[in-house]
Amino acid sequence: MPHPQTMHYVQASGPGAPDVLTLDTGPVPEPKADEVLIRVQAAGINRPDVLQRQGSYPPPPGASPILGLEVAGEVVEVGPQAMPWKIGDKVCALANGGGYAEYCAVAAAQCLPWPKGYDAIQAGAVPETAFTVWANLFQAGRLAKTETVLIHGGTSGIGVTAIQLAHEFGARVFATAGSAAKCEACLRLGADVAINYRTQDFAGEVKSLTSGKGVDVILDMVGAPYATRNVRSLGMDGRLVIIAFLEGSKAAEFDFLPVMLRRLTITGSTMRPRTTVQKGAIAADLRAKVWPILDAGRCPPVIHATFPLAQAAEAHRLMEAGTHIGKIVLTVG
Numbered sequence: 001m002p003h004p005q006t007m008h009y010v011q012a013s014g015p016g017a018p019d020v021l022t023l024d025t026g027p028v029p030e031p032k033a034d035e036v037l038i039r040v041q042a043a044g045i046n047r048p049d050v051l052q053r054q055g056s057y058p059p060p061p062g063a064s065p066i067l068g069l070e071v072a073g074e075v076v077e078v079g080p081q082a083m084p085w086k087i088g089d090k091v092c093a094l095a096n097g098g099g100y101a102e103y104c105a106v107a108a109a110q111c112l113p114w115p116k117g118y119d120a121i122q123a124g125a126v127p128e129t130a131f132t133v134w135a136n137l138f139q140a141g142r143l144a145k146t147e148t149v150l151i152h153g154g155t156s157g158i159g160v161t162a163i164q165l166a167h168e169f170g171a172r173v174f175a176t177a178g179s180a181a182k183c184e185a186c187l188r189l190g191a192d193v194a195i196n197y198r199t200q201d202f203a204g205e206v207k208s209l210t211s212g213k214g215v216d217v218i219l220d221m222v223g224a225p226y227a228t229r230n231v232r233s234l235g236m237d238g239r240l241v242i243i244a245f246l247e248g249s250k251a252a253e254f255d256f257l258p259v260m261l262r263r264l265t266i267t268g269s270t271m272r273p274r275t276t277v278q279k280g281a282i283a284a285d286l287r288a289k290v291w292p293i294l295d296a297g298r299c300p301p302v303i304h305a306t307f308p309l310a311q312a313a314e315a316h317r318l319m320e321a322g323t324h325i326g327k328i329v330l331t332v333g
């Protein structure tokens with residue numbers, strides 16, 4: 001499909017406040033042999049984009065320096081090894097970067113079809129949280145039906161998907177959030193228990209609501225200040241999966257004894273530096289196990305707000321204010 005040689009994209013003029021994000025013009029990326037070129041219609045915003053803008057999360061080698069880790073749109077060019085996609089396909093994709101733009105080149109293996117009935121905004125809000133939650137809660141965390149899970153940051157983009165999928169797959173779900181309204185949202189999304197961490201001690205609540213047993217899995221994004229309380233909240237053979245350190249990674253005091261006594265696993269991961277093969281394997285798992293759920297209209301994305309591409313700075317300000325529930329998405333074109 002013919003496409004222009006230049007495009008609009010969001011340029012970050014340097015590390016700093018949201019104001020560094022402005023609309024600029026640059027070349028349309030050339031897809032590599034295993035990539036497709038997507039005409040972007042929507043690009044999800046994720047907290048790691050904020051960190052990249054601030055200068056503390058540089059793109060991995062080879063990735064586009066343009067912000068943006070997920071897009072939805074239409075395939076306009078297909079590399080010779082970018083099977084099975086064809087021109088005109090509506091795909092959503094986990095990008096290694098480059099999402100805040102009119103065109104984005106993404107490995108074919110990291111693309112999935114728009115779930116049935118979704119529009120571009122909904123499709124563009126799915127990949128980053130779906131890949132991250134699947135890899136961490138279900139693969140690394142091995143969350144199983146009938147188990148109990150504690151999800152911190154329950155109304156974050158990640159938290160919403162984690163609550164929905166954990167509930168969908170039959171787990172008992174505890175979630176934490178920072179206000180009464182956010183706690184109510186967690187319950188509406190499928191959490192069995194929502195704990196306002198500003199007014200309640202989550203570890204005490206978990207202990208009492210599990211009759212002292214603790215939960216099987218914790219998905220954490222807060223880090224050091226939660227380390228001891230997370231470990232206290234895990235039951236026998238429990239798994240703590242850490243995906244971010246919003247409040248820091250260095251705990252001054254941490255007692256490892258419970259790790260041994262209760263056979264705990266502490267693990268964590270980042271999504272972006274994984275190889276195309278690894279991301280493709282997660283995509284294949286999502287297609288088989290999660291897409292049928294989305295196609296059936298269950299676990300729909302929660303869109304908090306949308307902004308045109310030119311207002312990416314405004315979208316970042318909203319994310320940093322932290323009042324959102326679910327996803328913030330840029331509309332393109």
Ligand SMILES: NC(=O)c1ccc[n+]([C@@H]2O[C@H](COP(=O)([O-])OP(=O)(O)OC[C@H]3O[C@@H](n4cnc5c(N)ncnc54)[C@H](OP(=O)(O)O)[C@@H]3O)[C@@H](O)[C@H]2O)c1
Pocket residue numbers: 045046047048128132153154155156157158159176177178179182221222242243244245246247269270271272319322323324326
């Ligand atoms: N490891 C990975 O592969 C991976 C991939 C994607 C995202 N992540 C991480 O996962 C986390 C969630 O991402 P997201 O895009 O879903 O973010 P998001 O929607 O902006 O959500 C972040 C939420 O965390 C809570 N929070 C707790 N302490 C906070 C603090 N000190 N600063 C800011 N927020 C705080 C806030 O809710 P309350 O009001 O309830 O506190 C906030 O809404 C981020 O830390 C992100 O970096 C990791």
